[in-house]
Amino acid sequence: MLYHIRMDVNLPPDLDPEERADLLAREKEYSQKLQREGKWPHLWRIAGEYANVSxxxxxxxxxxxxxxxxxxxxxxxxxxxxxxxxxxxxxNG
Structure with a gap:
């Protein structure tokens, strides 16, 4: 089944920088794994926002x-x- 998803990210401004870096690294690893598996074929940043459509x-x-x-x-x-x-x-095709 195909799904269109909009994700808006709202990280707390006072989030510890090391925790933020770890969180972003884990997010990248997780999403890229799903992309390699073919489960996440489209991922697009929304210009000017901390958001994406997928x-x-x-x-x-x-x-x-x-x-x-x-x-x-x-x-x-x-x-x-x-x-x-x-x-x-x-x-089709």
Whole structure:
């Protein structure tokens, strides 16, 4: 199943710099693993914001929840999920 996801990150300004660096390193490792597995085929930064839009390809809503809640930055995110369906005008191939 394909999902369009918007993630807005809101890290506390007083977060310890070492904790912040560790959090960001773990986030990068986790998201790149999912990209290599083909589960996160699109990841785009929103210019001028600490936010991204993504398209993920996962088995079901349960896997989606597991992937999102596994993000190290999850406690600091506002997330909007939109399930996607094939458009009838899409050219196949």
């Amino acid at each position: 398209v993920v390809d996962l088995a079901d809503h349960d896997e989606l929840h597991s992937v999102l809640s596994g993000l190290p930055l999850f406690p600091y995110m506002n997330i909007e999920v939109t399930p996607l369906a094939v458009h009838p005008n899409k050219i």
